[in-house]
Amino acid sequence: MDQDEMDAAIKVYFSMGLTYKDIINxxxxxxxxxxSLRHLKRMLRQMGLFRRxxxxxxxxxxDFVQSQIANSGQLHGYRWMYEKCLAHNLHCKKEDIRVILGILDSEGTAQRRKRRLLRRSYSSKGPDYVWHIDGYDKLSRYGICISGCVDGFSRRVMWLNAYYTNSDPKIIGGxxxxxxxxxxxxxxxxxxxxxxENIYVRDIxxxxxxxxxxxxxxYNSYMEGRSTANQRIEYWWSFLRRECTDYWIRLFRRLLDQGDFSGTFLDVNLMQFCFMHVIQDELDSIMEIWNRHLIHPSRNANSPSGRPDVLYHMPELYGTISYLCEVPSHQTAVCKEECSFRGPVPCDRDVYDLSCMVMKExxxxxxNDSDSAVFLYLELRRTISAAIV
Known part of the structure; x- marks a missing residue:
């Protein structure tokens, strides 16, 4: 590894917010x-990279915080907003973000202070020892279903996908x-x-x-139980509600109350056409930021603190090992024949083709954001409904 490659790698890890110790490891x-720590600090100084x-x-x-508040960022606390700033190459202090949020979103700050969550004690031996999977159906009324998976030890999100169904076991298996x-x-x-919906995952x-x-x-490698007892993923859904989906729930409910959504076949498919990729982009961003954000120490000694990506990829730093079970490629190839995978069309094909035609005309x-998605949805709904009548 030459000096330029080393400098580039260190710069990436520094921009991710990793501590000096984590960068060295x-x-x-x-x-x-x-x-050494001394040499690392010297290199960072030469590259003009400083924490303070x-x-x-x-x-x-x-401007950045204001733009985030205009969408689902209005749900974020200052710690999560700070992580988003780092992800967008904004070097700042947490205290500055806390003050800015308090000024720009004083009502939301007051509401977040009232929320408390009691957690049951949880333990996992290491990364890939147990994955927790579940579906999130708070947006399913509007045709958008979210599926997720969290590693129990590291809390790393393994997948977070939006699609038109959470009930097709072949899709979940995919x-x-x-x-x-x-x-x-x-x-x-x-x-x-x-x-x-989980039978293909179970069988595979x-x-x-x-x-x-x-x-x-x-047979013992899959555990079934009540969804409410699936602790890791249930906590993550509550986090997702706070930081993302509550915004979309309120937005869609407003369309419903205004008479712009009635749950018909056309309305649901237009929702999928206009909003699916916008929500998926936001889910991808949340997943990326979550996997590299710092989980602070908790009272549960069995849940180590750290960054999910580091906890997952470098378990030896935390006195454990990866429990990943190697799978030959020919076995996954056999399983793929039984599964289905997301395609480029997020809704009914006829509605998709008709919507594309109206957009072109x-x-x-x-x-690429909620406002433009609402505009397109209303225009397509008006134009297509008029043509049908």
Whole structure:
């Protein structure tokens, strides 16, 4: 690894907000480069990278926070907003973000202070020891269903996908298999509810673990239970509600109350056409930021603090190992034949083609935020409904 590559890697890790200790460990484990704390600080100084210097312009911070508040960012606390600033290359202090949020969104700040959550004690031996999967149906009335999976030890989000269904077991099996294929292995245990939507995940997990010889091999590698007891993923859904979906729930409810959504086949499919990719982009961003944000120490000694990506990829730093069970490529190939995967069309094909035609005729742009998505939805609904009548 030459000096330019080393500098580039350190700059990336620094911009992610990793501590000096984490950067040193990542460089040693991932790149085979051993550097001292003193040398690391010297390199950072030479690159002009400082923790407490060269902060971004306060006006840029205010503009960014204001833009976030205009959408689902109005749900964010200052710690999460700080992580979003880092993700957008804004160097700032948490205290500055706290003050800015208090001024720009005083009502939301007051509401967040009232929220409290009691957690049950949880324990997982290491990354990939258990994955928690579940579906989130708060937006399903509007045709948008979210599926997610969280690693129990690291709290790393393994997938977070929006699609038109959460009830097709082949689709859920496809989500699971995509991650297994990318990792080259499966977890020791999968925890899900007893619903029929998980039967392909259950069967694939048991098939992939059939030849293993540990106590949780084969049939025991999938655990069923009540959705409310699936603690890791249930907590994550409450987090997602606070930071993202509550905004969309209120937006869609407003369309419903105004008579602009009636739950018809056309309305649901237009919702999927206009909003699906906007929501998926936001889910991708939340997943990325969550996986690299810092989880602070808690009273539960069995849940280590740290960044989910670091906890997941470098378990040796926390006195444990990865429990990933290696899966041969020919086994995943067999399973893929039984699964379905998300395609480029987010709704009914006829509605999709008709909507594209109306957009082309009127030179409408595909939306990239909630306002443009609402505009396109209302225009398509008006135009297509009039044509049908």
């Amino acid at each position: 990542v460089m040693a484990i991932e790149h085979g480069v051993v550097i 210097k060269n902060y971004s312009n306060i006006g840029d911070l205010i 989500y699971y298999l995509e991650v297994v294929e990318s990792l080259g292995g499966c977890p020791r245990l999968v925890r899900g509810d007893a619903g029929t 997990q048991r098939f992939l673990r059939l030849d293993n010889d540990d106590a949780m091999a084969g 009127n030179r409408y742009q595909y939306p």
